[in-house]
Amino acid sequence: MREYYSITELTREFDISTRTLRFYEDEGLIEPVRRGRTRLFRPSDRHLVRQILRGKRLGFSINEIREIIQMYKAPPGEVGQLKLMIRRIEEKREDLRQKRRDLEETLAELDHAEESCVERLAELGVNT
Amino acid sequence: MREYYSITELTREFDISTRTLRFYEDEGLIEPVRRGRTRLFRPSDRHLVRQILRGKRLGFSINEIREIIQMYKAPPGEVGQLKLMIRRIEEKREDLRQKRRDLEETLAELDHAEESCVERLAELGVNT
DNA sequence: CATCGCATTGACGTTAAAGTCAATTGCTGA
DNA sequence: TCAGCAATTGACTTTAACGTCAATGCGATG
Numbered sequence: 355m356r357e358y359y360s361i362t363e364l365t366r367e368f369d370i371s372t373r374t375l376r377f378y379e380d381e382g383l384i385e386p387v388r389r390g391r392t393r394l395f396r397p398s399d400r401h402l403v404r405q406i407l408r409g410k411r412l413g414f415s416i417n418e419i420r421e422i423i424q425m426y427k428a429p430p431g432e433v434g435q436l437k438l439m440i441r442r443i444e445e446k447r448e449d450l451r452q453k454r455r456d457l458e459e460t461l462a463e464l465d466h467a468e469e470s471c472v473e474r475l476a477e478l479g480v481n482t
Numbered sequence: 483m484r485e486y487y488s489i490t491e492l493t494r495e496f497d498i499s500t501r502t503l504r505f506y507e508d509e510g511l512i513e514p515v516r517r518g519r520t521r522l523f524r525p526s527d528r529h530l531v532r533q534i535l536r537g538k539r540l541g542f543s544i545n546e547i548r549e550i551i552q553m554y555k556a557p558p559g560e561v562g563q564l565k566l567m568i569r570r571i572e573e574k575r576e577d578l579r580q581k582r583r584d585l586e587e588t589l590a591e592l593d594h595a596e597e598s599c600v601e602r603l604a605e606l607g608v609n610t
Numbered sequence: 611c612a613t614c615g616c617a618t619t620g621a622c623g624t625t626a627a628a629g630t631c632a633a634t635t636g637c638t639g640a
Numbered sequence: 641t642c643a644g645c646a647a648t649t650g651a652c653t654t655t656a657a658c659g660t661c662a663a664t665g666c667g668a669t670g
Binding site: 360361362372376390391392393 | 616617618619
């Protein structure tokens with residue numbers, strides 16, 4: 355495991371711009387260390403970027419992604435906070451289960467659409 | 483099955499604004515008929531709204547949703563168009579399969595996070 | 611030492627997806 | 641007939657998530 359990644363390494367690996375990484379830093383999603391003014395990204399930052407992009411693909415906003423990332427971190431020490439956290443996690447999971455239903459329905463409809471196309475193609479293939 | 487729905491009926495059912503429905507109409511996603519100037523939404527429009535919102539929950543843009551809706555419609559008549567359509571459908575399905583992987587990973591991590599919280603809570607519950 | 615090229619910073623611009631607001635319009639019931 | 645209320649229209653505004661650009665730093669290299 356490498357110790358540090360440069361900003362351009364990450365932009366290439368994930369196909370995002372430096373602006374995007376700076377934006378995520380401003381938003382407090384990642385916290386690269388500095389050598390002088392230059393950002394050095396640790397493996398943990400790289401992993402966070404992975405998680406951010408995964409969240410984006412699922413249609414989560416930056417704020418939602420921030421919340422989710424909080425959940426991955428060490429659990430809070432206080433009982434009230436713990437209970438709150440558990441409730442929030444459960445909410446997000448329900449959110450994800452809804453997305454899963456949406457996803458399966460969409461996939462099923464696309465399956466059906468493709469079948470129709472293939473059938474139509476077979477008809478044409480036979481007739482011409 | 484009702485013949486028509488008013489705009490406010492749909493805004494209430496789906497918890498969206500009239501502005502949103504007008505926007506979807508401008509974007510060519512739905513095509514309510516008119517009685518005078520008043521929009522009348524048919525069951526097919528209502529179903530389209532369902533599909534639009536499902537797409538939104540999955541993080542698709544309006545343009546992507548427009549493409550997906552096209553796929554649900556009757557297959558084109560021409561062979562080249564049919565093959566193109568099949569290819570596009572396959573692309574969207576791959577897109578959705580990626581989302582599914584992302585989703586399962588996220589769910590797994592949230593499961594783990596919740597477990598950590600529950601464990602920590604058990605510790606505190608025992609110790610105090 | 612000068613310059614080359616990657617990095618940073620700050621400011622302003624852009625795009626998608628609506629929100630908001632004001633000025634009508636048109637039906638409906640008293 | 642008229643007041644009231646839902647709908648429409650057009651214009652302008654907003655927000656998130658970056659893009660773009662110009663000015664500047666700075667470390668290595670010839």
